[in-house]
Amino acid sequence: MGFFxxxxxxxxxxxxxxxxxxxxxxxxxxLLYERYSEKLYRYLFRLLNNDRERAEDFLQEVFLKVLNxxxxxxxxxxxxxxxxxxxxxxxxxxxxNTSNRQRLMKTFEPWEHHSSKTVNEKIDxxxxxxxxxxxxxxxxxxxxxxxxxxxxxxxxxxxxxxxxGLPEGTVKSRIFYxxxxxxxxxxxxxIEL
Amino acid sequence: MKNxxxxxxxxxxxxxxxxxxxxxxxxxxxxxxxxxxxxYNEVFNTQKEVSIYYNEDKMLSPSLNVKxxxxxxxxxKHAEPKSVWLQPVALWKVAAVFLVVFSASCLYLTxxxxxxxxxSLLVHDTIFVEKKIEAIKHILDTVVEYRYxxxxxESARKRSKAVIEAVDERKDTxxxxxxxxxxxxxxxxxxxxxxxxxxxxxxxxxxxxxLVKRFSYAKI
Numbered sequence: 001m002g003f004f005x006x007x008x009x010x011x012x013x014x015x016x017x018x019x020x021x022x023x024x025x026x027x028x029x030x031l032l033y034e035r036y037s038e039k040l041y042r043y044l045f046r047l048l049n050n051d052r053e054r055a056e057d058f059l060q061e062v063f064l065k066v067l068n069x070x071x072x073x074x075x076x077x078x079x080x081x082x083x084x085x086x087x088x089x090x091x092x093x094x095x096x097n098t099s100n101r102q103r104l105m106k107t108f109e110p111w112e113h114h115s116s117k118t119v120n121e122k123i124d125x126x127x128x129x130x131x132x133x134x135x136x137x138x139x140x141x142x143x144x145x146x147x148x149x150x151x152x153x154x155x156x157x158x159x160x161x162x163x164x165g166l167p168e169g170t171v172k173s174r175i176f177y178x179x180x181x182x183x184x185x186x187x188x189x190x191i192e193l
Numbered sequence: 194m195k196n197x198x199x200x201x202x203x204x205x206x207x208x209x210x211x212x213x214x215x216x217x218x219x220x221x222x223x224x225x226x227x228x229x230x231x232x233y234n235e236v237f238n239t240q241k242e243v244s245i246y247y248n249e250d251k252m253l254s255p256s257l258n259v260k261x262x263x264x265x266x267x268x269x270k271h272a273e274p275k276s277v278w279l280q281p282v283a284l285w286k287v288a289a290v291f292l293v294v295f296s297a298s299c300l301y302l303t304x305x306x307x308x309x310x311x312x313s314l315l316v317h318d319t320i321f322v323e324k325k326i327e328a329i330k331h332i333l334d335t336v337v338e339y340r341y342x343x344x345x346x347e348s349a350r351k352r353s354k355a356v357i358e359a360v361d362e363r364k365d366t367x368x369x370x371x372x373x374x375x376x377x378x379x380x381x382x383x384x385x386x387x388x389x390x391x392x393x394x395x396x397x398x399x400x401x402x403x404l405v406k407r408f409s410y411a412k413i
Contacts, residue, residue, distance in 0.1 A: 024271035111307040152247035183235040
């Protein structure tokens with residue numbers, strides 16, 4: 001029965017989904033959105049200093065690019081790397097705009113989420129997040145980009161190098177350097193807070 | 194940090210999952226070639242902190258508006274009908290098509306059961322072949338007139354000879370025979386005419402003559 005029904009694309013790779021999108025298969029587009037929208041949104045949200053609205057706009061931009069450039073997508077390359085490269089470039093363009101950057105810096109608000117943790121846990125978490133938010137906010141955008149790709153999106157060094165357009169050795173040493181820097185800042189800021 | 198620029202990727206990987214204490218003796222020895230134990234643990238703890246920090250983001254998700262707008266854009270872009278192979282097909286439709294094709298095949302086979310042994314098909318056709326043949330046509334456009342006016346014997350002899358020569362050269366010659374005491378007219382030269390024309394004709398030898406025979410076929 002299933003044979004006569006709509007193609008079962010759930011097991012398709014991202015690259016196969018791209019081919020289906022190009023053919024106008026809406027279910028393929030839905031599936032690709034389902035696979036990446038949340039992760040990309042989180043990535044954009046953090047890179048854009050926790051600006052939800054802007055992150056949604058950028059997420060839409062990324063998928064519009066997918067829609068309009070599906071025919072020119074190189075099937076031999078990774079879709080995830082391609083998506084994150086688009087998202088990263090959008091953010092970099094945004095950062096280049098100084099006025100926007102200043103606006104973002106002013107409107108930066110630590111993000112508070114709702115969870116089912118105890119009051120003490122929440123206080124600890126809030127404290128730790130505030131601390132990290134503050135420290136992260138002091139980092140260069142490009143540094144946050146690499147940290148997010150590594151620890152938020154859990155990409156390999158090779159993938160990060162492809163997305164950021166850097167040599168693998170540079171990515172590797174920069175991550176280590178950033179972690180050391182963060183450790184130092186967390187130490188000093190924890191006393192202030 | 195002793196040798197940061199040449200930091201092996203293994204150390205970054207280990208510092209994301211294992212504290213210095215949980216490393217094997219060999220691994221610890223290897224790490225110490227590049228960084229101190231304290232530096233390693235700082236990085237290890239910070240990685241854990243950062244991972245937890247970003248892990249909280251898993252609560253985040255975009256609003257439904259984004260998808261709705263993208264769906265609109267998708268519909269706009271692919272407004273044309275989808276490929277027939279991507280359309281869902283109901284089983285009953287497939288079954289109906291199969292039944293029609295199967296029934297038609299059965300009907301055809303039943304009707305043609307008697308002539309099943311005949312596998313060849315006779316085709317009658319007309320082929321027009323244009324062939325050039327040599328037409329035999331006698332056009333009689335020359336009339337030879339013989340008039341016997343003078344000494345019959347001498348002139349007749351000459352004329353007869355001329356007739357024979359003429360007939361020999363031109364097979365399509367009619368004879369206008371005119372002799373003394375005879376009506377003027379045009380007619381087919383008969384062998385007897387020649388015999389008659391020949392002086393001192395004592396027999397019918399000319400009747401067997403090939404030229405005379407050929408001559409007799411001429412028509413006016």
